[in-house]
Amino acid sequence: MREPKIKNMDEFASVSGISRPTISKYFNDPDSVRKSTRTRIERALSEFDYRPNIYAMNQNRRLTKNIGIIVPYLADPFFAAIARKIENFVIEAGFRPVLLGSHGNPAQEIGNLENLRTIKPAGVLMAPLGRASDKQAIAAFCDDVPTVLFDSHLDDLGEAFVGHNNVQATAMICDYLVRTGEPPVFFEMKTPTNPNAIRRRKTYCDTMTALGFAPHLIQVDGEGWDFEEIGFREGTRVLSDHTLQSNTVLCSNDRLAIGFLSAAYQLGLRVGLGDGCALRVAGHDDHPFARYTCPTLTTVSQDYTAIAKKSAETLMHLIESETRAESRIETLFDGKLIMRGSA
Amino acid sequence: MREPKIKNMDEFASVSGISRPTISKYFNDPDSVRKSTRTRIERALSEFDYRPNIYAMNQNRRLTKNIGIIVPYLADPFFAAIARKIENFVIEAGFRPVLLGSHGNPAQEIGNLENLRTIKPAGVLMAPLGRASDKQAIAAFCDDVPTVLFDSHLDDLGEAFVGHNNVQATAMICDYLVRTGEPPVFFEMKTPTNPNAIRRRKTYCDTMTALGFAPHLIQVDGEGWDFEEIGFREGTRVLSDHTLQSNTVLCSNDRLAIGFLSAAYQLGLRVGLGDGCALRVAGHDDHPFARYTCPTLTTVSQDYTAIAKKSAETLMHLIESETRAESRIETLFDGKLIMRGSA
DNA sequence: CCTTTAAATTTACGCGCGTAAATTATAATT
């Protein structure tokens, strides 16, 4: 078995006793040939070592089986995890995922799109950087390639958007924090990189007002994607100042909260909701590291399995129907309250 | 500018006034054409929107410009960071990086190799899973494609190996811990996934013996790549048992240490080297999160910039010289002691 | 069994580019 090396589809057609066009059809879609033919091909495939030349295939097919996946920051375990989920769904659907990270850099994000253009992808799943993104360039890309956005909403770019319900999730944790202690202040970056952050801020303000409390925003300086560093640095400053209007701090995301908790620890402040605790801290996202902070981080989870699945499915559907979306579909998944030690 | 859409190299040859074979030569290697010709091509390139069809190029070239990069676990920020460094060096050298993660799964690792085979890469940079890797399959791949291993040494697979000097690094931190307090016990997994872990264990034992102390290994159960979870679970067990032979624990890697620190925190044990501290904990790797643990983690850094650079350069050199390595080159980079709060 | 319908085959062409050989043009050297 696997004796003679088959070098092209012609040879494989000979040894399998099937005509080349039928073989070609099979590789394009195994279900498009008769069952008896399919089994004959697959038997030959297990007997001889042949796989079609991917370059020759893609050169002539009007659409490749490539699916681009772009995330803003691969070194963030959250995005690594969601990218992996998406990869699996894409493979399941018979496509080839191509994973690219933008490293928090708008130029790299556009570079990734250019890169994807050259491989003529059937579609793209993209989590944009957000505020820093070159929207015009992305829009131009979306015109040419069916694109589904996830995680970060960008105007009305792409055929669809799948993301997290920041309003529901933020309202829920605000409500929880108010119910179980002092009303929280909101700790965030002054100029957040991400539209999710904007929505979380707004929902915090709305929820606090609705509950009869004055919202307090702590908007700190900082650029880029080194959120833990910013949370630590500015957390240290804020906690040393003793200017906090509450003993409860809701951070705009878990990575800021991780830095903030580290700052609190170094200042000797005990964080939690029991007696003897000076501070409560909560986050947002349920970051993979949130269960190992000291104390463990109370947060709201994103249903990233659902987000990954839905966005992949939406794109696959778009590709298979060969139609562009008549109207832009937006899907949001609710978060769940994850109660841990910090609040 | 960018008016007429150029659809192939023939058209671009016409509008630029250069013959197609010369254009082809230019795209293969810009330096292979005369300078005056190069500038003419580049001027035309900025005037017309054309880029060669990557599939047609790769179909006919005996070697593509693709470089595969395989890491064992993309959701680990350490590997994400080193992969990114490598990507940049690869791009700089004029190649196209293709990043794949094995998700801690040997089957996926082999799948990644199969995947890479179909794109006929010029070379591959691979950090194998280690013990779980299917060495035979990897060896077969290395026979066909120039491959440089990094991070994890695997017998004598690949053309070269570039990694961390575990012996130097472990000896250094052992020495430091002994000098500044009680001799450490070594906390590790019973069946480590990674050859680095084996070397660290051995060096710990050797160093302790050389310094006149009895080595103590704490070898805990646990499978897979969820090191923080294992460190937390087994750390909790070990600390509750009160069976530790020393107040100083050297963890085999930072991710175990992160879990261990979380366990110590939850048990109310103060970690650090000052008075009133019950425990010292140190790690190994200088993981991106090590600066945000509570307390911050004392560890030994890997020089992963040097590792990334050297492994990429080695591969590029191999590819350009079109020779397989006459002998296997192994390069190790020393670690640096990173003194923080935990030890 | 014959008819209808679906699927496989044959034939033939095209995709966009690499590349080799022979020729011609250009640049460098004396």
Next chain:
DNA sequence: AATTATAATTTACGCGCGTAAATTTAAAGG
């Protein structure tokens, strides 16, 4: 300016596959 080395051009073929049209074969239905 003549010579030589180097680079560009022309011509022509091939890569491995997609795909369309016409034809033949096989399956399904009565």
